[in-house]
Amino acid sequence: MDDFVEHKMKFVDFVCFKAIIPELKSRNRDDVIAELVSALDKAGRLGNGNCEEITKAVIKREDEASTGMGKGVAVPHVKHQVVKDVVAAIGQSSTGIDFSALDKQPVYSVILIISPVDEPDKHLQAMENVFKHLQQDRFRKFLRQSREPDQIEDLLREADESPSW
Amino acid sequence: MQPGEDTLEKVVCEAEVQIKNADGLHMRPAMQFVDVANQFDCDVTVSNGETNVDGKSIMQMSMLAATCGTKLKIKAEGADAQQAINALQELVEGKHFDEPTPTEQGKN
Amino acid sequence: MEIKKGIAVSPGISIARSLIIDSEDYRIPRRSINPSQRMIEIQRARNAFKDAIKELTQLEAGQESKEQRKIKDIFAVHLRFLHDRSLRKKITDLVHLESVTAEYAVSATLREIASHFTNVKDTYISERAADIYDIERRLLRRLLGQKREDVEHLTEEVAIVARELSPTQTAGFDKRYVKGLATDAGGRTSHTAIVARSLGIPAVVALEDLTEIVSGGDTVIIDGNRGIVIVNPDSETVRQYEEYSQEFAELEHKLDAIREKPAVTRDGVRITLLGNIEFPDEAELVLQKGGEGIGLYRTEFLYLNRESEPTEQDHYRAYAETISVFKHRPVIIRTVDLGADKYTQSKRFAPEPNPFLGLRSIRFCLQNLMMFKAQLRAVLRASVLGEVKIMFPLITNVAELMQAKMILRDVMEDLDEESIAYNKDIQVGIMIETPSAALMASTLARDVDFFSIGTNDLTQYTLAVDRGNELVSTLYSSVDPAVLRLIRTVVQDAHKAQIDVHVCGEMASEPEYIMLLLGMGVRTISLASPMMPEVKQIVRSVTMEDCNNLVRKVLGMNSERQIAGFLRNAARRILPEAF
Numbered sequence: 001m002d003d004f005v006e007h008k009m010k011f012v013d014f015v016c017f018k019a020i021i022p023e024l025k026s027r028n029r030d031d032v033i034a035e036l037v038s039a040l041d042k043a044g045r046l047g048n049g050n051c052e053e054i055t056k057a058v059i060k061r062e063d064e065a066s067t068g069m070g071k072g073v074a075v076p077h078v079k080h081q082v083v084k085d086v087v088a089a090i091g092q093s094s095t096g097i098d099f100s101a102l103d104k105q106p107v108y109s110v111i112l113i114i115s116p117v118d119e120p121d122k123h124l125q126a127m128e129n130v131f132k133h134l135q136q137d138r139f140r141k142f143l144r145q146s147r148e149p150d151q152i153e154d155l156l157r158e159a160d161e162s163p164s165w
Numbered sequence: 166m167q168p169g170e171d172t173l174e175k176v177v178c179e180a181e182v183q184i185k186n187a188d189g190l191h192m193r194p195a196m197q198f199v200d201v202a203n204q205f206d207c208d209v210t211v212s213n214g215e216t217n218v219d220g221k222s223i224m225q226m227s228m229l230a231a232t233c234g235t236k237l238k239i240k241a242e243g244a245d246a247q248q249a250i251n252a253l254q255e256l257v258e259g260k261h262f263d264e265p266t267p268t269e270q271g272k273n
Numbered sequence: 274m275e276i277k278k279g280i281a282v283s284p285g286i287s288i289a290r291s292l293i294i295d296s297e298d299y300r301i302p303r304r305s306i307n308p309s310q311r312m313i314e315i316q317r318a319r320n321a322f323k324d325a326i327k328e329l330t331q332l333e334a335g336q337e338s339k340e341q342r343k344i345k346d347i348f349a350v351h352l353r354f355l356h357d358r359s360l361r362k363k364i365t366d367l368v369h370l371e372s373v374t375a376e377y378a379v380s381a382t383l384r385e386i387a388s389h390f391t392n393v394k395d396t397y398i399s400e401r402a403a404d405i406y407d408i409e410r411r412l413l414r415r416l417l418g419q420k421r422e423d424v425e426h427l428t429e430e431v432a433i434v435a436r437e438l439s440p441t442q443t444a445g446f447d448k449r450y451v452k453g454l455a456t457d458a459g460g461r462t463s464h465t466a467i468v469a470r471s472l473g474i475p476a477v478v479a480l481e482d483l484t485e486i487v488s489g490g491d492t493v494i495i496d497g498n499r500g501i502v503i504v505n506p507d508s509e510t511v512r513q514y515e516e517y518s519q520e521f522a523e524l525e526h527k528l529d530a531i532r533e534k535p536a537v538t539r540d541g542v543r544i545t546l547l548g549n550i551e552f553p554d555e556a557e558l559v560l561q562k563g564g565e566g567i568g569l570y571r572t573e574f575l576y577l578n579r580e581s582e583p584t585e586q587d588h589y590r591a592y593a594e595t596i597s598v599f600k601h602r603p604v605i606i607r608t609v610d611l612g613a614d615k616y617t618q619s620k621r622f623a624p625e626p627n628p629f630l631g632l633r634s635i636r637f638c639l640q641n642l643m644m645f646k647a648q649l650r651a652v653l654r655a656s657v658l659g660e661v662k663i664m665f666p667l668i669t670n671v672a673e674l675m676q677a678k679m680i681l682r683d684v685m686e687d688l689d690e691e692s693i694a695y696n697k698d699i700q701v702g703i704m705i706e707t708p709s710a711a712l713m714a715s716t717l718a719r720d721v722d723f724f725s726i727g728t729n730d731l732t733q734y735t736l737a738v739d740r741g742n743e744l745v746s747t748l749y750s751s752v753d754p755a756v757l758r759l760i761r762t763v764v765q766d767a768h769k770a771q772i773d774v775h776v777c778g779e780m781a782s783e784p785e786y787i788m789l790l791l792g793m794g795v796r797t798i799s800l801a802s803p804m805m806p807e808v809k810q811i812v813r814s815v816t817m818e819d820c821n822n823l824v825r826k827v828l829g830m831n832s833e834r835q836i837a838g839f840l841r842n843a844a845r846r847i848l849p850e851a852f
Contacts, residue, residue: 063680065678065682066675067679068320068670068675069671069672069675069676069679070670070671070675071671071672075679079686101671101675102671102674102675102716102720103671103716103719117690120646120683120684120687121643124642124643124646124680125642125643125684126641127531127642127679127680127683128640128642130642131639131640131676132640134672135672137463140502142447173338183839192347192404195350196346196349196350196353199353200353210736221361222357222358222359222360223350223353223356223357224353224354224357224360224363224386225359227354227386228386228389228390230389230390266812267492
């Protein structure tokens with residue numbers, strides 16, 4: 001277990017930089033999920049015509065157990081056979097969205113993750129990375145302050161470079 | 166006096182020295198002391214008033230564990246006793262083991 | 274014969290030969306030899322010196338740069354030592370006069386020299402004793418061979434003597450042979466105390482310099498009742514202790530007789546007693562002592578004392594073995610609570626300056642999801658074998674809980690895809706062991722099935738005291754009013770949310786605190802098996818009304834000493850023979 005030699009999933013490995021939405025149009029949970037899935041679809045990462053099916057799957061999972069981790073962050077995710085590798089979209093809402101988070105607070109940053117069906121390790125590694133950075137107050141703050149997609153992209157790349165944020 | 170015997174003088178020299186370096190007679194100075202003492206043929210004994218130790222043995226010298234300010238009596242017995250005493254005195258009080266004294270240390 | 278006084282942390286008497294573990298796990302196996310062997314031992318000593326000198330010469334030569342000068346000096350001094358005639362003479366004289374092994378002679382001689390250093394008031398000089406111990410280690414390494422003799426290959430009964438004992442070291446203890454523990458350091462809730470109580474063997478800690486006066490093979494009496502250790506006792510003392518030991522065993526037997534009786538207060542309130550265990554083979558003992566299940570199954574031992582990480586199957590086997598003993602009674606498995614120990618620190622790129630407040634426990638797991646997943650999979654798979662519950666340690670905020678539960682769900686999904694059976698309704702709980710968790714208990718209660726209050730860590734974090742630090746261990750107290758207030762808050766929040774709340778820290782095995790816990794609303798207690806009969810006896814001797822009254826009085830007190838004294842008196846009245 002070499003936690004400094006193993007090649008972990010960095011943000012650049014799975015975040016689709018074309019699917020970053022600094023200000024989400026949607027105001028409620030289900031629409032936000034649809035918006036993010038659509039962004040990944042437009043970026044060509046979800047094959048053909050799978051948008052609706054994937055959106056439904058994410059919402060269904062979210063209904064069963066909220067991914068609102070508290071501190072204004074949610075990580076809705078689902079496994080689907082159409083993706084060969086872990087892929088994620090990031091969306092922000094300055095007004096906040098109700099994700100039924102345990103701390104009852106609104107969610108300002110949403111990271112939607114779609115993982116391949118047979119690669120549980122990669123999914124976990126991506127989650128590990130997400131957890132690690134979202135735990136940091138600084139990271140969350142910078143994320144919320146970013147107004148442009150490339151600001152967010154820079155933030156993610158920088159986070160990848162720091163050894164132990 | 167018989168011919169062939171007692172041709173070497175049994176010289177006995179003594180001196181009192183005081184430990185001047187701030188950290189006292191810890192391992193490294195003890196090692197230096199022992200190294201110098203071993204350069205001479207004479208016997209070297211060191212006393213702190215309570216115990217007498219062999220000045221050529223690192224084990225015994227380090228047991229003295231003398232702190233800064235402690236006075237030690239060095240006794241050398243043998244032909245080169247005087248040279249030994251001089252060398253040891255120089256080491257302890259002259260050079261104080263090439264280590265800082267309390268005043269010097271305080272300046273840092 | 275020498276008598277040393279320390280702190281008694283686990284009851285009982287043991288009379289056995291000592292086995293000394295130092296921080297490098299070296300044991301001095303034997304002391305005495307047949308006089309005909311003396312020349313062989315002297316030769317062994319000579320060879321050890323020769324080898325050590327060769328080793329040091331090479332090491333010294335290797336220190337070239339300016340920064341390494343200091344190290345070079347140290348090696349130079351050590352070399353002088355090894356060349357010193359009077360040192361060798363002392364050692365060979367000892368072998369000759371007392372017919373002892375080379376390692377015993379080396380160890381005894383060097384320790385005597387070291388004690389001259391430690392007795393000097395000047396700290397700089399007294400710290401040089403460390404150099405002497407270093408030389409001792411170097412020689413012992415030669416004498417005892419490259420392969421370290423470790424505690425796992427015992428063939429006779431021993432009492433372990435050490436400066437202190439870490440989880441890594443104790444994980445290898447074979448309780449058939451380890452009969453007692455005695456350490457220089459430690460306090461009432463040190464790891465040594467916890468392990469001794471789990472194994473049901475006597476232990477005395479905080480003996481300060483026991484390791485300096487005991488040599489491997491010396492007979493020691495460990496009196497875990499009075500907190501005394503006697504080194505090389507004379508025959509009269511041994512006889513007295515054997516008698517005393519017999520009486521004590523009889524008292525234990527009496528308490529064991531209530532094993533079958535239920536833990537019910539005199540006015541009919543039922544209390545559940547569960548066991549704290551670390552190894553599967555402790556499960557039987559829990560049943561024997563009257564426990565109704567496992568309230569805390571510490572899983573760290575699977576990671577300690579091993580070369581490689583345990584596999585999912587290793588986990589599963591351990592869990593299955595434990596569950597098979599309990600069948601339909603609850604077994605609460607706590608996910609790994611590693612951190613601030615050799616296992617995690619050695620894996621880090623740079624050691625943490627403050628591991629106690631660092632990446633440990635659940636945080637460590639969330640940063641090592643492969644490892645976490647392996648354990649969760651094993652627990653889930655084992656959940657079909659009985660009534661298994663999962664417990665996450667050191668949850669300090671909602672986010673951590675959500676993350677842990679998210680991973681659990683993901684792992685469940687994986688098992689679904691692989692068509693592997695598990696209990697989909699497995700209960701998930703958390704340990705409340707930090708002030709933040711205690712204060713947020715009402716929020717956390719919404720998303721878990723039960724709480725387990727870890728009073729050890731809760732007390733440490735609340736009072737900012739390291740229970741293992743002998744300089745401040747007297748400040749540690751589970752009945753400090755601040756800690757009691759937090760416990761009360763947690764219990765009330767749990768009741769409001771209608772979830773179970775257990776107490777599983779050492780507090781649960783202190784007879785003096787049982788009435789307090791009951792009066793605060795705790796109905797389930799999890800503790801190490803040796804104390805179960807006594808705790809059950811107390812439960813059966815009190816009324817809930819008494820407990821409630823007691824709590825009312827205690828909550829009006831502001832001083833820990835007042836509270837502790839009050840509780841002690843109350844307990845004495847109930848169960849005089851135990852105090």
